Amino acid sequence: xxGVFWSxxxxxxxxxxxxxxxxxxxxxxxxxYPLFLLLGIILWNFFSRSTSMGLGxxxxxxxxxxxxxxxxxxxxxxxxITAFMMMGLExxxxxxxxxxxxxxxxxxxxFLPILIGLMFVLSLGVxxxxxxxxxxxxxxxxxxxxxxxxxxxxxxxxxxxxxxxKEIKEYLLINPLAHxxxxxxxxxxxxxxxxxxxxxxxxxxxxxxxxxxxxxxKHYEFKVIEEV
Numbered sequence: 001x002x003g004v005f006w007s008x009x010x011x012x013x014x015x016x017x018x019x020x021x022x023x024x025x026x027x028x029x030x031x032x033y034p035l036f037l038l039l040g041i042i043l044w045n046f047f048s049r050s051t052s053m054g055l056g057x058x059x060x061x062x063x064x065x066x067x068x069x070x071x072x073x074x075x076x077x078x079x080x081i082t083a084f085m086m087m088g089l090e091x092x093x094x095x096x097x098x099x100x101x102x103x104x105x106x107x108x109x110x111f112l113p114i115l116i117g118l119m120f121v122l123s124l125g126v127x128x129x130x131x132x133x134x135x136x137x138x139x140x141x142x143x144x145x146x147x148x149x150x151x152x153x154x155x156x157x158x159x160x161x162x163x164x165x166k167e168i169k170e171y172l173l174i175n176p177l178a179h180x181x182x183x184x185x186x187x188x189x190x191x192x193x194x195x196x197x198x199x200x201x202x203x204x205x206x207x208x209x210x211x212x213x214x215x216x217x218k219h220y221e222f223k224v225i226e227e228v
Contacts, residue, residue, distance in 0.1 A: 151177070
């Protein structure tokens, strides 16, 4: 019960702190900023949580791996699905806020499940790669924590990309998560259709990472069992 409660409380606490800072200290002009902020935090939390859980999914179940045979890929897949289910609870809170603020979502919100699906594919691909490398390289957990910390501020979770000059914005958009969050905000809150370029880029990148992750996992799968 505490785990379920925390999965709801965590994004609310983050939203409260960020809203206080950017609404009063830095004076954000983003319309419906509480909803903008909460949506960004929920989506970022899913990627952060799923990849972090996926990273340790094999090492944490070493005892089972040496006793029972089953497809090893189930472990990072189950970690991603668990994070996905936790995100579902957080979205219940989000739509509660939508009702509380009397906000009427535009019809373009129908694109949101597609964007979430692409984020799931991307997260699973990353988790497959991290899970096998973490068995040998234990420092990877600390490195990945730093990457996620930096990624939070380099991805439009708490701001819009339009605040940056074109040159900087182009570099930030190399990150597929920047495209996903930007499109999620615009389709859910402002009624803008997702750009075909952004949607195509994220689709190819996400499935590309998943394919690479699958082959990397298959290549190291039996070596991992020996080292575990």
